[in-house]
Amino acid sequence: MKKRKVAAFLMAMLMTLSLAACGGSGDDAKTDGNGMDGTQTDGGEEIVELRWLNKCESEAEAAIWQQLADNVTKEYPNIKVTIENTDWTSYWTKLPVELASGSAPDLMYMHFSRASDYKNSMLPLGEYIKDDENVNMDDFYSGILDCFTFDDEVYAFPYDFGPYVMYYNKDLFDKYKVEYPDEETDWEEFLEICKKLSVDGNYGTVFCSSCDYYIPQVLSLGGEVIDENGTFEITDKETTDALQTLADLINVQGYAPKIADTANTVWNWEQFEAGNIGMLIDGPWCVPNVINYCDFKVGYTIVPAAQQHVTTINGSGLAVSNTTQHPREAYLALQSLTGPAAQQILAENGRALPSRESVRNYYYEAMSEQEGLEEAIKASLDIGIPYHVTENFSEVSTILNSGMDVVFSGEATAEEAAKDIQAQVDALLK
Amino acid sequence: MSVPEKKAGFKRKRKSDFGVALVFLAPNLIGFLIFTMIPMAFSLVMSLYDWPLTGEHTFIGLGNFVKLFTEDVLFWKIMKNTLVYVVAYVAFNVLIAMGMAVWITSLKKANEFFRSAFFLPMMIGIVSSTMIFKWILSDAGLVNSLIRFFGGEAPNWFGSTSTAMVAVVIVSVWQGFGYNMVIFISGLLGVSQSVQEAAKIDGANAVQTFFRVTLPCMSPSIFFAVVMTVISSFQVFDQTFVSTMGGPNNETNTLVLYLYNNAFKYQRLGYASAIAWVLFFCILIVTAFLMKQQKHFVNYES
Structure with missing residues (x-):
């Protein structure tokens, strides 16, 4: 009896161990060893070592970031940037733990949708920008810079941005002799295309359990989930109708496959890459997927208009942590890493659509083989609005995504699910 | 003196x-x-604090528990999911393990081969087996192809709220029954031949011998297997983390996954600790109950 109890006791506590392991939120362990070891440059300056926690998904991408870090040292011989790469999902576990345990990195990756949640951990850049004659703030695309600006204070510099555009499988269109979609394609024509393509196990389009992909279409259909003030309101009739219209594409018309894996936020891409999906909506940061994994021709155009021509704009940037020992040097490194030269490298490698207008053409040149991409991006910028987020968006988006699962699987109507989602979000944000 | x-x-x-x-x-x-x-x-x-990962933590007494039990709509759904999983998993696990154990011990030949073969999934690791089942149960996968071949309607296993938990239980049972099977085999082999022969001489048929003689004699190993399986199944995490992340619509969200999400995704360490203690008491109560019932069902020979 006692033994069993102890066993139960032990097992139940195994998980709490992992919690306690990162519970100590003291200011101990600030042992970054930030270049205090007396190493010097040739000029005799003290070398400052900066640690950069970055989000990165592949070896190829890591090489590009390394090049950018090396260039910082070329520009400022006394600054050395060490990169630590982590993939998207782990990044959002690792960053908060490091911040909490007092071992924050000097530089960090920041996604526009998380910026407000991490505002208190980022260094406000206003005074550094004021003292800096070289930084050309007007060069940044203002829509994405705004996402990193709170109360007129800039907290991060964007290195990329992008509007959601429509990717389409040209080979599939050719096979069924369907005309390619273009900027004039409206909702009726979009449905018509879907109908023609949804034969022989193919589908016109595809969804996935992540709101990022369908919010542009919801807006286009006249709905709105989050408004520009960050207010979450999903129960409006226009919005539930739009969501229902999209879900019906799966369950009524059969124009899109049933979502088989709701945990996978790139499930739609896996289907598209397999070659039997006609159209998919995502940002230009996914063009490398086309280059690396699609053995068919892909075309690009803007998100088709239903009630209105609209799409959302997203982006990422880098920030300085507010606990860094070397704010001055970290700012200089940040400026270099998001400067025109760095963004040119990102553009030439097809990694990012530069947030700086002065080097954006390098991206279009690098992507010249992707027919229609440049036109699609430029046209989308005209109709693009920022992707509005709420406070605590990581949790809100989880509620939205899981609540919508039953709508996309046809097990509940959008109206029913919306009430449920709204109640959960309200309870969270109250 | x-x-x-x-x-x-x-x-x-x-x-x-x-x-x-x-x-x-x-x-x-x-x-x-x-x-x-x-x-x-x-x-x-x-668990008595509002303890965010960054920033100040404040003492709130039993606030986390009050919130959990009275305000958190998701918590009761997760509690229900966890109990459904525990009951389904323990029942299928024990029944299949017992069936396999009886069958394997009755074999004249190759029983060691089958014993290893059915124990093998334990060695693969739950993450890999879950990945394999994700493919087997995918739309173009083995199971759905067979169902379609025989003219049935193929379910959207991990993607539909009505089947997601079933799929998770299937993966878990396939992966986990081998352990109990080995315990049952040793239990069966430990039942003395003479008792079984005595039953036979007294005119009991095979079914009667099994249920009236063999089963009671091996009740200690059954009890051990049930208690350990109940405890471990309350802590289900890997399967749902890999296959569904608790989805669709939180239908496979269970206590430990919810604990993990609260701690590491939503950064509410105090709340997560409260969930850990709720889980602890759930396991404690169920285990204590089973221990109490022990004297009615378990027969220790000595």
């Missing part, structure tokens, strides 16, 4: 033993303190 003397002698002896015992126990005891006792106490303290 002799009694106190004896007692004193015993006491002295025990005292000297205690020091030695402590030295021998020290490595284990230190580990137990550092990795179990202290974190446990710490998590109890944390």
Whole structure:
């Protein structure tokens, strides 16, 4: 009896161990060893070592970031940037733990949708920008810079941005002799295309359990989930109708496959890459997927208009942590890493659509083989609005995504699910 | 007079033993303190705080528990999911393990081969087996292709709220029954031949012998298997983390996954610690109940 109890006791506590392991939120362990070891440059300056926690998904991408870090040292011989790469999902576990345990990195990756949640951990850049004659703030695309600006204070510099555009499988269109979609394609024509393509196990389009992909279409259909003030309101009739219209594409018309894996936020891409999906909506940061994994021709155009021509704009940037020992040097490194030269490298490698207008053409040149991409991006910028987020968006988006699962699987109507989602979000944000 | 003397002698002896015992126990005891006792106490303290990962933590008494039980709509759904999983998993696991154990012990040949074969999934690891099942149960996968071949309607296993938990239970049972099977095999082999022969002579048929004689004789191993399986199934995490992340619509969200999400995704360490203690008491109550029932069902030969 006692033994069993102890066993139960032990097992139940195994998980709490992992919690306690990162519970100590003291200011101990600030042992970054930030270049205090007396190493010097040739000029005799003290070398400052900066640690950069970055989000990165592949070896190829890591090489590009390394090049950018090396260039910082070329520009400022006394600054050395060490990169630590982590993939998207782990990044959002690792960053908060490091911040909490007092071992924050000097530089960090920041996604526009998380910026407000991490505002208190980022260094406000206003005074550094004021003292800096070289930084050309007007060069940044203002829509994405705004996402990193709170109360007129800039907290991060964007290195990329992008509007959601429509990717389409040209080979599939050719096979069924369907005309390619273009900027004039409206909702009726979009449905018509879907109908023609949804034969022989193919589908016109595809969804996935992540709101990022369908919010542009919801807006286009006249709905709105989050408004520009960050207010979450999903129960409006226009919005539930739009969501229902999209879900019906799966369950009524059969124009899109049933979502088989709701945990996978790139499930739609896996289907598209397999070659039997006609159209998919995502940002230009996914063009490398086309280059690396699609053995068919892909075309690009803007998100088709239903009630209105609209799409959302997203982006990422880098920030300085507010606990860094070397704010001055970290700012200089940040400026270099998001400067025109760095963004040119990102553009030439097809990694990012530069947030700086002065080097954006390098991206279009690098992507010249992707027919229609440049036109699609430029046209989308005209109709693009920022992707509005709420406070605590990581949790809100989880509620939205899981609540919508039953709508996309046809097990509940959008109206029913919306009430449920709204109640959960309200309870969270109250 | 002799009694106190004896007692004193015993006491002295025990005292000297205690020091030695402590030295021998020290490595284990230190580990137990550092990795179990202290974190446990710490998590109890944390559960009484609003404890975000960054920023100030404030004492809120039983606030986390009150919120969990009265405000958190998701919590009761997760509680229900966890119980459904525990009941389904334990039942299928024990039944299949028992069936396999009886079948394998009855084999004249190759029983070692089958024993290893069915134990093998335990060695693969739950993450890999879940990945494999994700493909087997995918739309173009083996199972749905077979269902379509025979003219049935193929379910959207992990993607539909009505089948997601079924799929998770299938993966877990496939992966986990081998362990109980091995315990049952040793239990079956431990039942003395003479008792079974006596039953046969008394005119019991095979079914009667199994249910009236064999099963009661191996009840200690069944009890052990059930208790351990119940405890481990309350802590289901890997399967749902890999296959569904709790989806669709939280239909496969269970206590430990919810605990993990609260701690590491939403950064509410105090709340997560409260969930850990709720889980602890769930396991404690169920285990205590099973222990209490033990005397009715379990037959220790001695």
